[in-house]
Amino acid sequence: METAEVLQLYELRYSDLVLVSSNDESLSSAGELERAESTSKAIMEALGPAGPGLLAITGVPKSASLRRTLLPLARKLALLNPNHRKGILKDHNLGSDVPLKNPERNVSSFAMQIKYSHDFDEPELNSEHGSVNEFENLGNGFRELGFCMMELGLKLARVCDRAIGGNELEESLLESCSAKARLIHYHSSLDSSILVEEAMSTKRTSKRPFNSSRNWIGDKCKQVSGICSDNLWQQWHYDYGIFTVLTAPMFLLSNHPQAKEERDQEYAYPNGNTYLQIFDPRKDNVFMVKASPESFIVQVGESANIISRGKLHATLHSVCRHSKFENLSRETFVVFLQPPWNKTFSVTDYSMDKSLEISSEVKQVDDPEQSRLTEELQKIVPPLALRLKDGMTFADFSRETTKQYYGGSGLQSNR
Known part of the structure; x- marks a missing residue:
C-alpha cells in the first residue's frame, strides 16, 4: 500500500487545545473567543462523520524528550534474553498482550495500566539486573508520557462534549480511572531473523508452527489475499475505546547486534x-497518514462514536510495512482511553449509519482494485451492528469485539 494516497492530518497546536478546552470565562478578548470557535469547528470537522476521524496535536511541552527517551527502548526490550526481559518487566509492573515467547511474532508490545491518580516514585530495581541501566526509568517513562497523553485526551473530550452537548465523553474517561499504555515495537525483517536464530540456538522453537494470521483476525485472514498479506505489521481493525492517543512513530535502522557498526539509528520517515x-468507506480508498514526527495522533474509537450518537467518527486502520527496508523497524507509544467497564450503551437514539461502516453492498467504482479492497475488508472486519446491542455494557462490548477479532473468550489482559 505504499502507493496509497496521502492524508495530511489537521494539526492542532497544543496552545490552541488549552485555549479551546478552557472555560469561556477565561477567554479575555474577542480574538481569543473567535480563535476558540474556529478551533473547535476544525476539531469536529476532523473527528466528525465528514472527516478522517483523527488529528495530530503539536507543540506539547516536554513531549520530544520523553518520546526520544522511551521509544528506542521498545526494540531493546523485544530483543532481550527472555529471562532478563521478564525480570525487567516485573520490576516496572509491565506486562504484555502478545506471545513474547513466539519468535515469529511481528510485533512486541509492553503494557501498563495507568491510574489517573499518580505519583512518580522511583522504581525499586532487582539487584540482579543492576541498579543503573538503560531501563532504570522505564516505568516512570511509561507513566510520565502516558499521563501527558491522557491529559490530551481529556481536553479533547471536553471540547467534543461542548460541541455535541453534555459532558458524557469526559465524564466517562474520568469514571474509568485508568487507561492502558503500550510501548510497541514493529519488527524489521532483521529483528525477526534474530529472534528465530536465537530460538533455534537455544532449542526453544515451538513444535507447532506459529500461525501469524491469528494475531488479529484468526482464520478469516485465510479467506483473503492482498489486504491481509505480509506487508502489514498490524491488520485492519477499529479501536473500540473512546480515544486512542499515539506518539508519531519513530523508525529505527538497525544492524545485527553482533555487528561492530553503530546500530539503532533513527531514520527519517520513509x-x-x-x-x-x-x-475511507465513502471513497472506497486507503490513505497513508502523514504527521509531524514529534506530534501526537488522536484517533476516535467506536465507544466515542456510540456515545456521541455518530457525531464522532471511528476510523478503520492498519499499520503497513515498508517493503524496501528489511532493517527498518517502527516504534510507538499508545494510550487507550476507555469508558468504565460498567458504562451502559444505548442505541435508541443512535442510528448505525452504514455510510460510516463498510457498506453491506460493495459500491460500484471505476477502479477494480478499490472494489476488491472493500470486498476483502467485509470478510475480516466484524461490523459494529453485529457486536453492539442496546443495553450492553462496555465490558460486554469489549469482550464481544475482542472475541470476533481474535477468537477465544474475548477477555483482555489485566495488564
Missing part, C-alpha cells in the same frame, strides 16, 4: 509517512 493507514 516517503514522509507514518505508515499508519486508514480506509
Whole structure:
C-alpha cells in the first residue's frame, strides 16, 4: 500500500487545545473567543462523520524528550534474553498482550495500566539486573508520557462534549480511572531473523508452527489475499475505546547486534509517512497518514462514536510495512482511553449509519482494485451492528469485539 494516497492530518497546536478546552470565562478578548470557535469547528470537522476521524496535536511541552527517551527502548526490550526481559518487566509492573515467547511474532508490545491518580516514585530495581541501566526509568517513562497523553485526551473530550452537548465523553474517561499504555515495537525483517536464530540456538522453537494470521483476525485472514498479506505489521481493525492517543512513530535502522557498526539509528520517515493507514468507506480508498514526527495522533474509537450518537467518527486502520527496508523497524507509544467497564450503551437514539461502516453492498467504482479492497475488508472486519446491542455494557462490548477479532473468550489482559 505504499502507493496509497496521502492524508495530511489537521494539526492542532497544543496552545490552541488549552485555549479551546478552557472555560469561556477565561477567554479575555474577542480574538481569543473567535480563535476558540474556529478551533473547535476544525476539531469536529476532523473527528466528525465528514472527516478522517483523527488529528495530530503539536507543540506539547516536554513531549520530544520523553518520546526520544522511551521509544528506542521498545526494540531493546523485544530483543532481550527472555529471562532478563521478564525480570525487567516485573520490576516496572509491565506486562504484555502478545506471545513474547513466539519468535515469529511481528510485533512486541509492553503494557501498563495507568491510574489517573499518580505519583512518580522511583522504581525499586532487582539487584540482579543492576541498579543503573538503560531501563532504570522505564516505568516512570511509561507513566510520565502516558499521563501527558491522557491529559490530551481529556481536553479533547471536553471540547467534543461542548460541541455535541453534555459532558458524557469526559465524564466517562474520568469514571474509568485508568487507561492502558503500550510501548510497541514493529519488527524489521532483521529483528525477526534474530529472534528465530536465537530460538533455534537455544532449542526453544515451538513444535507447532506459529500461525501469524491469528494475531488479529484468526482464520478469516485465510479467506483473503492482498489486504491481509505480509506487508502489514498490524491488520485492519477499529479501536473500540473512546480515544486512542499515539506518539508519531519513530523508525529505527538497525544492524545485527553482533555487528561492530553503530546500530539503532533513527531514520527519517520513509516517503514522509507514518505508515499508519486508514480506509475511507465513502471513497472506497486507503490513505497513508502523514504527521509531524514529534506530534501526537488522536484517533476516535467506536465507544466515542456510540456515545456521541455518530457525531464522532471511528476510523478503520492498519499499520503497513515498508517493503524496501528489511532493517527498518517502527516504534510507538499508545494510550487507550476507555469508558468504565460498567458504562451502559444505548442505541435508541443512535442510528448505525452504514455510510460510516463498510457498506453491506460493495459500491460500484471505476477502479477494480478499490472494489476488491472493500470486498476483502467485509470478510475480516466484524461490523459494529453485529457486536453492539442496546443495553450492553462496555465490558460486554469489549469482550464481544475482542472475541470476533481474535477468537477465544474475548477477555483482555489485566495488564
